[in-house]
Amino acid sequence: MGEKKFITGNSAVAAAVKLARVGVIAVYPITPQTPIAERLATFVSTGELNSKYIRVESEHSALSACLGACMAGVRPFTASSSQGLAYMHEILAYASGGRYPLVLAVVNRSLAPPWSIWGEHQDSIQERDTGCIQLYVETAQEALDTTIQAFKIAENSSVFTPVMVCLDAFHVSHTEELVEIPDQADVDRFLPPFQTSMLLDPDEPKSLSIGASGKQYMTWRFQQYQAIKTAEKVIQEANKEFESIFGRDYGGLVDAYRCEDADCIIVIMGSFAGVARDTADMLRLNGIRTGVLKIRAFRPFPNQVISDYLNSAKWVLVIDRDLSFGNEGAVCSEVRGALYGLDHAPAITNFIAGLGGADVTAQDIRKAVQEMIKVTDVTERHIIFQFMDADK
Amino acid sequence: MKIKDVAKEEFITGSLSCAGCGNLLAVRLALKALGKRTIIIIPAGCLSAVTCFCPQIPFRVPMFVSPFAATSAILQGVSTGFEFRGIKDINVLGIGGDGATADIGMASFSDAIVSASRFIYLCVDNEAYMNTNVQSSATTPTGAITTTTPFPDTMQETRLSKKNLFSIAVAHKIPYAATASVSYPLDYYEKVLKAARTDGPSFIHVQIPCPPGWGFPTEKTIEIGRMAVESSMWHLLEYKDGKVRFTHVPKKRIPISEYLKAQARFRRMKPDDIAHLQSMTNEQLAALEANQDKTPL
Numbered sequence: 001m002g003e004k005k006f007i008t009g010n011s012a013v014a015a016a017v018k019l020a021r022v023g024v025i026a027v028y029p030i031t032p033q034t035p036i037a038e039r040l041a042t043f044v045s046t047g048e049l050n051s052k053y054i055r056v057e058s059e060h061s062a063l064s065a066c067l068g069a070c071m072a073g074v075r076p077f078t079a080s081s082s083q084g085l086a087y088m089h090e091i092l093a094y095a096s097g098g099r100y101p102l103v104l105a106v107v108n109r110s111l112a113p114p115w116s117i118w119g120e121h122q123d124s125i126q127e128r129d130t131g132c133i134q135l136y137v138e139t140a141q142e143a144l145d146t147t148i149q150a151f152k153i154a155e156n157s158s159v160f161t162p163v164m165v166c167l168d169a170f171h172v173s174h175t176e177e178l179v180e181i182p183d184q185a186d187v188d189r190f191l192p193p194f195q196t197s198m199l200l201d202p203d204e205p206k207s208l209s210i211g212a213s214g215k216q217y218m219t220w221r222f223q224q225y226q227a228i229k230t231a232e233k234v235i236q237e238a239n240k241e242f243e244s245i246f247g248r249d250y251g252g253l254v255d256a257y258r259c260e261d262a263d264c265i266i267v268i269m270g271s272f273a274g275v276a277r278d279t280a281d282m283l284r285l286n287g288i289r290t291g292v293l294k295i296r297a298f299r300p301f302p303n304q305v306i307s308d309y310l311n312s313a314k315w316v317l318v319i320d321r322d323l324s325f326g327n328e329g330a331v332c333s334e335v336r337g338a339l340y341g342l343d344h345a346p347a348i349t350n351f352i353a354g355l356g357g358a359d360v361t362a363q364d365i366r367k368a369v370q371e372m373i374k375v376t377d378v379t380e381r382h383i384i385f386q387f388m389d390a391d392k
Numbered sequence: 393m394k395i396k397d398v399a400k401e402e403f404i405t406g407s408l409s410c411a412g413c414g415n416l417l418a419v420r421l422a423l424k425a426l427g428k429r430t431i432i433i434i435p436a437g438c439l440s441a442v443t444c445f446c447p448q449i450p451f452r453v454p455m456f457v458s459p460f461a462a463t464s465a466i467l468q469g470v471s472t473g474f475e476f477r478g479i480k481d482i483n484v485l486g487i488g489g490d491g492a493t494a495d496i497g498m499a500s501f502s503d504a505i506v507s508a509s510r511f512i513y514l515c516v517d518n519e520a521y522m523n524t525n526v527q528s529s530a531t532t533p534t535g536a537i538t539t540t541t542p543f544p545d546t547m548q549e550t551r552l553s554k555k556n557l558f559s560i561a562v563a564h565k566i567p568y569a570a571t572a573s574v575s576y577p578l579d580y581y582e583k584v585l586k587a588a589r590t591d592g593p594s595f596i597h598v599q600i601p602c603p604p605g606w607g608f609p610t611e612k613t614i615e616i617g618r619m620a621v622e623s624s625m626w627h628l629l630e631y632k633d634g635k636v637r638f639t640h641v642p643k644k645r646i647p648i649s650e651y652l653k654a655q656a657r658f659r660r661m662k663p664d665d666i667a668h669l670q671s672m673t674n675e676q677l678a679a680l681e682a683n684q685d686k687t688p689l
Contacts, residue, residue: 023476024469052472057503061465064458064500068433068469071456074476076469094459200431200454200470202482208456211445 002182002246009140009172012179013079013105013165014039016147018049019187020103022077023194024069026054026062030084031117032169033107037079059084063091063104070100071208073201075151075194078102081169082109085123089130095162096131097224098209101154101196102162105147108270108321109169110356118357119169121269125298125322125330131224133163133231134299136269138255140177143167145248146296148182149238152191159231160197161224166298168271169357182246190245232300253302255294258284259309262291264369265346267310267318267335269295272360276319279365290369295331303338310339313346315372319365321354328352328383347378353386360386393578399424403452408442412610414600414617415439415516417574419487422514423453425584430483431455431470435463435497437489439516441523461496463488464504464513471509483588484511491521494530494555505566505593512587513595515557518602526605530555533625534669535652535661536606544660553672561595562631562688568594569631570639574601575617579628579640586632599626607656616654623651624677634687638680648673 007015013036017025025044027037043049056062059080066076080088085106095102106124110116124134135150137143143165150163167173198208212220236252243249257277259265264283266276273294280290293309295302310316316339320329327333332350339345349372354360368384375382403423409416415438423430432451434440435458443450444457458466467486474482488497493515501513520538521527528538531554535544561569568590572580580598587594601616603609608616620626621642628640648670652658661669 024472026465026469052476054468054472054507054509055503056465056468057499060461061468061500061503064462064465065469065472067462068466068471069473069476070469071466072470072473072477072479074473076473090459091462094462200456202429202431202454205452205454207444207446207449207451207454210449210457211440213445216446 002180004178004180006176007140007179008035008174008176009143009167010035010107010174011039012140012144013147013167014043015181016144017077018043019182019184020075020148020151020191022051023074024052024054024066024076025078026056026065026076027078028056028059028062028080028084030059030081032109032173033079033081033084033105035173036105036107059087060091063088063095063102066102067091067095067100070102070196071198071200073194073196073199076102077104079105079107081107082111082123085127086111089127092127092130092132092162094209098198099160099224099227100162100198101160103147103150103154104162104164106164106166107169107173108166114356116356117169119171119321120355120357121166121321122323124164124166127164128299128330131161131228132299133161133228133297134166135163135235135297136166136295137172138271138273138294140172140175141179141248142250143172144179144181145242145246145250148187148191149242152238153231153234155195156234157195157197159227159234161227161231166270171271186245190242228300232297232302235297250296253297253305254309255296256309257292257294259291259293262289263314264288264290264373265310265313265316266290266292266365266369267295267316267331268292269298269331270321272319272321272354275360275362276365279362279369282362283366283369288369288373298331301334301338306335306338307342310335310346311342315375316346316348317351317369317372318348319351319353319360323352323355328381345378347375347380347382349375349382349384351384351386358386393582395578398577398581399427401427403428404443404450407450408448410604412603412613414574414602414613415518418514418516418580418598418600421574421577421581422485422584425581426483426485426588428453429481430485433458433463433466433470433486435488435492436460437492438518438523439487439489460492461500463492463497464500467511467513468504468507468509471511486511486513488513488515490515490517490519490531491529494557502564505561505564505595508592510591511593512584513593515595515597516600517597518600518605519554520605522602522605531557535665536657537660557597558629558631562636566595566631567592570596571627571629572596572598573617573621573626573628574598575614576621576628576640583630583639605657608654612654619646619651619654622646623648624673625651627680629680635685636688637684
């Protein structure tokens, strides 16, 4: 049994990094990620964590330095948010294309302008196609546990792909919760020493991240595609093994709440899942059978699992804390894709809410559900924006 | 040392480079000096364009092709990783072109050279973006025609002087910095050896004449490089133990016009431009001579 402490999501991530025996840390400060950088620096300077801390001049360099450490055979870690993550963009794609098993924490924050330090998912959502695995967490405990799992997933030899652990700004990053810190011995049992095949070793010279063309290029990309598909299984296995040692189960790819008999299912990612569950309970008291499907793995996107949960519902409300301008919320489009071709597909409503850190209350969600159940045409692209109903 | 003392072993053999390429010569000599226990980081540029495509990879040491702006950060990461593992006998070498160093990679270069990481950064400077058809960079000299400065005498964009990477490195109080030329192979070779012995970051800025980019016959690479030094358009310097000094002073000095007229890229320079550049060059040489063996600010 681990020790229980009141800590924030950021502290939980730092605790996980320490337990994972990370060897090189390179982080550039940005709100609301900064406490992770500060905590880790303290661990290293007090000797609590035997690791090298690189002070870098940008997020681009932070992730690049991690890539370098990886090629030297050392487990690295970095973290970022918002503008900083956008600045890392080039290296995210480079790390996944080159198949480097990195783990980074993303404290989800909005992008400017308009300037805002508060939470939403736009920053990591717009890195969707960089080829990194993305896991979204709900609580500080899940942030800690998922970070430990992330190393195991990234470093699985059939995956060898970077993993982003995404936690909501402030609601998770800065909110203290009672968190169980696992014992080091248990973590060591769960997480083997760092492994990568992308080593710069003079005794076994390799050329890494080289150029390719035609069939070679296509083969490389196909293998990358397969690796991230394989990660679906690996994420589920990591969750199961973690549960057997630590007793906490996050459902693997998704977490379902009262979905079995539900007519309405709310699909959501991140920390607002809790309020969605409360809303579902309240709606059930009003006779609307509602469930909640929390998506944990956004990449790889678990199409089949999601389709299995949603196919018997009549209505699906997808809450997006992001927006793909010119279309709709990105999660909603993904869910539509997962349900395409079903004989009795549910009607989907997209609720764009919680941008720029706006609170999404049970009342907001209930109103959206009540509006949603008026929709009868399943082909309608029904979209609701939080706060914008006054104009109608 | 003598030329016969240069290591015989080759670590780069066969590439797609142009005839007379100064870049490949610089890399070949550096790898001879550093030996087998070396790993190299190469960003986008001429060198990666002619060496990194499967299955024609000519390196016999481990190599990583880096994102353009990331070379120095990756060097820091690799070096720190080796340090964490207690590995001390591997030379960590970055080889960036002038664009990768003086333009897009400047921020991470500046950060890495104030760190304690042990690595060698070699800037192979052919004074423009050559593999993409000669666009100007921060180290393109005054008056040189490039595809983005087609009329350098009339364009406001033409720089007054090339960005001085050596001075920039010295201003960071880097433990070891040098300028070099492939036309002075022993001077260069010894500087690579000194860089390898440095406990911390080191930087060598080597000039690599480029026949197609500069516009001279392929057999004249060495001659052009020598003329650059003899005309004081390029200097062979070293910064060590806090002091700057010349490592080689040419026996004869030539006017810059001889150097300029030997290359097609300077053909649009007018006599007035050349006279102005000559006086600037004289001033710079005098300043360097006056500051020799002194500690720069």
